[in-house]
Amino acid sequence: MAKKPVRFTHNGRETAIFAESGSNLLDVLRRVVGDLSPKYGCGQGTCGTCIVLIDGEPHLSCLTLAETVEGRKVDTTGGLQNGPDLHPLQKAFMEGFSAQCGYCTPGMLMAAKALLDRNPRPTREEVVEAISGNLCRCTGYDPIVDAILDAAGQTSGRVA
Amino acid sequence: MITVETFDTIAEAARAMQDRTRYFGGGTLLMRAVNYGDQSFHRMVRARDASLRTIRREGSRILIGAGVTMSQIIASPDTAFLAPVARAIGGPALRNMATVGGNLFAPHPYGDFATALLVLDCRARTADGSDMALEDLLSRRDSIRGIVAAVSVARPAGDDFRFRKVSRVKPKGVSVMSIAAWMPRTGGRLKDVRVAYGAMGSAPARVRSVEQALEGRSLDSQTVEAATRVATEGLHPPDDALASAWYRREVAPVHLRRLLFGDGRR
Numbered sequence: 001m002a003k004k005p006v007r008f009t010h011n012g013r014e015t016a017i018f019a020e021s022g023s024n025l026l027d028v029l030r031r032v033v034g035d036l037s038p039k040y041g042c043g044q045g046t047c048g049t050c051i052v053l054i055d056g057e058p059h060l061s062c063l064t065l066a067e068t069v070e071g072r073k074v075d076t077t078g079g080l081q082n083g084p085d086l087h088p089l090q091k092a093f094m095e096g097f098s099a100q101c102g103y104c105t106p107g108m109l110m111a112a113k114a115l116l117d118r119n120p121r122p123t124r125e126e127v128v129e130a131i132s133g134n135l136c137r138c139t140g141y142d143p144i145v146d147a148i149l150d151a152a153g154q155t156s157g158r159v160a
Numbered sequence: 161m162i163t164v165e166t167f168d169t170i171a172e173a174a175r176a177m178q179d180r181t182r183y184f185g186g187g188t189l190l191m192r193a194v195n196y197g198d199q200s201f202h203r204m205v206r207a208r209d210a211s212l213r214t215i216r217r218e219g220s221r222i223l224i225g226a227g228v229t230m231s232q233i234i235a236s237p238d239t240a241f242l243a244p245v246a247r248a249i250g251g252p253a254l255r256n257m258a259t260v261g262g263n264l265f266a267p268h269p270y271g272d273f274a275t276a277l278l279v280l281d282c283r284a285r286t287a288d289g290s291d292m293a294l295e296d297l298l299s300r301r302d303s304i305r306g307i308v309a310a311v312s313v314a315r316p317a318g319d320d321f322r323f324r325k326v327s328r329v330k331p332k333g334v335s336v337m338s339i340a341a342w343m344p345r346t347g348g349r350l351k352d353v354r355v356a357y358g359a360m361g362s363a364p365a366r367v368r369s370v371e372q373a374l375e376g377r378s379l380d381s382q383t384v385e386a387a388t389r390v391a392t393e394g395l396h397p398p399d400d401a402l403a404s405a406w407y408r409r410e411v412a413p414v415h416l417r418r419l420l421f422g423d424g425r426r
Contacts, residue, residue, distance in 0.1 A: 002163065022162030022204065024191055043195035045188050051253050057231075058253035063191040065184065065206075067164065111253065132332040133251015 008069045010035065011079025019066040026050045026061035029076065037078035037106050041135075048134035049107040052076045058114040060133075077106040080113070089113060092151035093144070100138030107134050112148045121152060162194060164204045173207040174287035174307045181205055183307050185227055186259040189266060212261075212309065215239055222315055226261025226308045230273070233260070241321055242313075245276040245340075248325040251332060261308045264294070265301055268362055268398060272338040274298065275358030276323050278366060279342040280313040298363045320344050324419045326411065328402065335359040336403045337412060339419050343379065350374050350383075355416075360397045360408060369393035370416065384420045388413040 003018035010033055017032045029035045029052070041047035043062050050062040053075040080087040086094070089109050099105045108131055115122055115130035122130070127148045128141075136144060164184070167173040173183065184190050184206040193201075212227030215236045222238055230246040233239045234255070239246075249255060249263075249272055263273040264284065274294070282294035286306035294311065297304065323340045327333035338358035343350050353374045358364040369390035377383040397408035 002161070004164075021164050022194055024195065044192045045250070045254050045257075048251060048253060057256050058251075059256055060188075060253050062195060063187045063257060065164065065187055065191060065204075067166075068187075111251070114252065128331060130252060133253050 004067050006067050006070050008071065009073045011075055023066045024062050025052070025059075025064040025066045025069060025074070028066040029061060029074070035076055035078045037076045038110075039103060039106055041103070041107075045133075046135065047104070047107070048111065048131075049104050051107040051110045051134070053110055053114055056114065056117060058111050058133075075110070075113075077109050080109060087113075088151045089116070089148065092147040096143050096147035096150060098139060098143040098147040104134055104136040104138075108136070108144055112151070115148070116152055121154060122149070124149065162202060162204060164206065167205065167207045168209065170207045170209040170212060170287045170307060170309050173205045173209075176205050177305060177307065178203070185262040186229060186257040188254060188258045189262055214310075218312065220315060221312050223310055223312050224260050225310050226259060226264075228260045230255035230258050230260075233273075241316055242273075242276060245273055245323050248272055248323075248332075248338075260311060264297065264308060264311075269335050269359040269400060269402060271364050272325055272335055272358050275338045275356050275364040276321075276340040277311060277313055278356040278364050279340045279354035280316065280321065281342075281354070282311050282313045284308050285310045285312065295366060298365070301363065314342075316342055317344070319422075322419050322422075324415060326415050334402055337397075337408055337415065338364075339415055341419060343374065345379075348378050349376055350379060351376070357395070357412070360392075360395055360412065362398070365395075367391070367395070374420075379420065384417055387420060388417045391416045 002021045006019045007016045019028045026038055029038055038052050038061050039049040041049040045060045045063050050060055051058050052061045055073050080090055089112050093099055111131050111134050127145050180201045181203040182190055182201045184204040212225040214225045215228055215238050216223050230249050233246040234243045263271055278294055283291055284294055284297045285291050287309045288306055321342050325338045326336045335358055337360050340356050342354045344352055353371050355367045355370045356364055357367055370387045373387040373390050391413040392409045397405045399405045
């Protein structure tokens with residue numbers, strides 16, 4: 001199968017790979033780059049677990065043609081932590097028991113990061129809107145929304 | 161095997177279209193087809209043409225490039241009247257990818273944005289320079305071979321334009337139906353009314369029976385009731401996993417009434 005060279009910045013690191021023609025970014029990240037943090041869920045843009053940031057904006061990597069990220073910046077959950085230190089969102093998710101099966105978590109974290117990077121003090125409604133394209137079948141969403149508000153330094157109103 | 165060819169201009173991309181070739185816009189329809197093993201095409205053509213991502217005023221109308229995303233629609237002051245429609249489509253990630261041009265070809269039950277454009281006197285411009293009414297394009301969209309380069313829409317005044325999306329999943333879900341209406345008034349009476357439904361047929365379509373019930377009348381209870389009585393006249397809504405045809409017929413008058421009484425104002 002024909003392959004195309006693609007160069008992009010992956011979690012801050014210059015990356016050059018060959019992508020199969022017509023392949024999606026998620027496949028390239030997982031199978032070629034070796035970053036297993038974004039997950040394959042539905043393959044149709046419904047579940048959001050494959051969300052990555054491209055130039056800081058959330059995108060569905062399963063629907064992104066890999067070659068379109070040429071020269072762009074791609075950030076995934078795998079690049080969130082700083083060495084042994086978890087990102088504040090990861091800490092808040094862990095402390096708030098915001099993951100049960102955990103399959104939606106990578107997409108939730110990246111959708112939340114996109115929101116907080118743009119709007120560090122979101123309202124609850126803004127958080128709900130930011131993750132409106134992410135499905136969770138375990139938590140009922142409230143612990144996730146609470147964790148994002150906690151990471152933003154907002155009170156979530158949750159009783160510990 | 162899927163091959164991908166990228167061109168600098170939309171005109172070059174249009175010339176490269178052949179059998180079993182699909183035009184790649186934002187990817188939300190086409191990559192989904194690829195992921196699910198669609199064998200009906202083996203070649204994708206795309207263009208880097210900056211004009212595809214442009215929004216600009218043209219007199220009393222707005223020209224929107226076919227590659228403009230839903231996020232761009234929300235961000236641009238020129239398309240503020242369409243922002244509530246764009247916000248109703250998917251989450252932020254999808255809106256960063258889904259394009260105006262793609263929505264014109266989105267199969268049932270998608271196409272909420274096209275439903276809104278339909279009432280705004282929308283005309284589609286293809287890469288070869290031809291121009292057609294959106295209604296015409298939607299009626300034969302499966303057989304059109306050209307590439308839509310841009311759409312031109314009228315700018316509604318005040319609260320003349322209304323849109324309502326009905327979904328069973330909150331805060332975001334696929335449409336059971338969507339309704340758009342453009343209701344200009346002259347001397348207190350409705351004039352040149354346009355009403356369209358999405359997800360009530362194979363493609364978004366205008367609802368002539370409702371338009372006729374509203375035309376020339378004032379928007380009072382009597383007029384609204386007359387319009388709701390013919391809300392599904394001549395329509396053949398589909399059954400799908402979201403709703404049966406029966407359910408769609410039952411709820412359409414309810415949601416039309418709510419829209420006409422003001423729920424769905426900008």
